[in-house]
Amino acid sequence: MPAALPYWRLSSFYFFYFCLLGGTAPFLALYFSHLGFSSARIGELVAIPMLMRCVAPNLWGWLGDRSGKRLQIVRFGALCTAVCFAGIFLGHSYTWLALVMAGHAFFWHAVLPQFEVITLAHLGERTASYSRIRLWGSIGFICTVVGLGWLFDKVSLDAYPWALLVIMLGIIGASWWVPNAQPTWHHEHATAGGFLAQLRQPGVVAFYLCVCLMQLSHGPYYTFITIHLEKLGYSRGLIGGLWALGVVAEVVLFLVMPRLLARFSLRQVLAASFLLAALRWLLLGNLAQHLGVLLFAQLLHAATFGSFHAAAIHFVQRTFQARQQGQGQALYAALAGTGGALGALYSGYSWASLGPAWTFAIASLAALAAAAIIATRLKEERT
Known part of the structure; x- marks a missing residue:
């Protein structure tokens, strides 16, 4: 029992x-x-x-x-x-x-x-x-x-x-x-090929590059969106509510994610996540002064984090054998951190010189590049 x-x-x-x-x-x-x-x-x-x-x-x-x-x-x-x-x-x-x-x-x-x-x-x-x-x-x-x-x-x-x-x-x-x-460890037979061999499978390096690009595209959002919205006249209380709205959308997405992955391939889900991220950054950079647009952009957090993260975890689990799962997840976390740091750095330097619109436009281009890489380099496989 x-x-x-x-x-x-x-x-x-x-x-x-x-x-x-x-x-x-x-x-x-x-x-x-x-x-x-x-x-x-x-x-x-x-x-x-x-x-x-x-x-x-x-x-x-x-x-x-x-x-x-x-x-x-x-x-x-x-x-x-x-x-x-x-x-x-x-x-x-x-x-x-x-x-x-x-x-x-x-x-x-x-x-x-x-x-x-x-x-x-x-x-x-x-x-x-x-x-x-x-x-x-x-x-x-x-x-x-x-x-x-x-x-x-x-x-x-x-x-x-x-x-x-x-x-x-x-x-x-x-x-x-x-x-x-x-945890209870079960004995596993060694399998042919180590972590590097699995990393060389078609599309795997491309996937990890896109993980970095996705987090890089979040740089202006995680670093400056609160400052940006405050300068547009939104109260801090409302800004906190907008952050919460994004997380609520993420939670709802997680609840329906099994059905999405049953109907669409990982490549389709990832590509859609990148395309919606590109749209979200353009909306935040250019039309955030309109509350209706801002609310819609925050709901897109369901894609830019929710569906992307869930699909990415599934990809790592599907790609790596049991003994290499930890290394695959660690590489995912490391490249996400690298992309996030690069995004924070570039947005910090461009915010004052180029302004919010161009800073978010660069983020949108990074997400579009990831969508193109996923669409052309990742194999079409259903989970």
């Missing part, structure tokens, strides 16, 4: 973890702008945590596989995330803030991959329950973007670091509430 599932303990961790993401994605650049940094410096500071995503998961993942002490890594990473971030209260120089961003992100990105393994170990054969647990992450994100948007309409952004630190304390508490679990 399987052990009772610690549903609320696991869910609470996802809730607080994605609360932190909801606090950083829409408001971090706004806080740096509040401190008086230029768009170029803001782009660099936002890029640093994304660069840590290229390094930290692989290093901490290796340590977790090697030691088996995943829960200890989660707790240590959660604690060090808060300690490093608390350095933000000691100074606001560019160099110091860059160190704070690098330090807290290095430990923050250690946490989730290890916790995913713990969650799946608790679930065992009950993998269908995973979506009900992970859903609380989306709820946490929505609560934070709405709540902080409302808060910063009432009080100064000087309160921003304190709000994030409270969330980090929630992550620490949730990590100590979760019971440990170890």
Whole structure:
């Protein structure tokens, strides 16, 4: 008889973890702008945590596989995330803030991959329950973007670091509430060809290039959309609601994704995601002053993140053998981080010199290039 599932303990961790993401994605650049940094410096500071995503998961993942002490890594990473971030209260120089961003992100990105393994170990054969647990992450994100948007309409952004630190304390508490679990490893026969051989399959390198391009195209959105909308006259409360709308659309898409993948091939889903991303960036860069257009653009988050991410995970699972799944997922995370960092950097440099319209136009071109690569280089296969 399987052990009772610690549903609320696991869910609470996802809730607080994605609360932190909801606090950083829409408001971090706004806080740096509040401190008086230029768009170029803001782009660099936002890029640093994304660069840590290229390094930290692989290093901490290796340590977790090697030691088996995943829960200890989660707790240590959660604690060090808060300690490093608390350095933000000691100074606001560019160099110091860059160190704070690098330090807290290095430990923050250690946490989730290890916790995913713990969650799946608790679930065992009950993998269908995973979506009900992970859903609380989306709820946490929505609560934070709405709540902080409302808060910063009432009080100064000087309160921003304190709000994030409270969330980090929630992550620490949730990590100590979760019971440990170890995955059950089954012996597998070695298969012909290693990771590099599988990487050389037709279309695989093209797919990973498109992962990088997709995240690069998100650079202006994740770095400057809150600042952009505020300058267009939208309140911070409404901006938080618009961020939440995108996540709601993403959640709905995840619920119908199995039916989409049953009807359309991965190539079709990925190509459609890139084309809709290109449209979304053009709308945000040129017509965001019209609320109706802005609402439609936010609903397109269902494609630019939801369908793209779900299809990409399916592609990695389909492409790599069991022993190489971890490396395939790690490469996906690393290239997503690389693309995100490059997107934050280019948008930081182009925002002041070229303006929002051209910055988002470059993002649209990156998404169009990815659509063309997927359409011509990926094999037509259904899942």
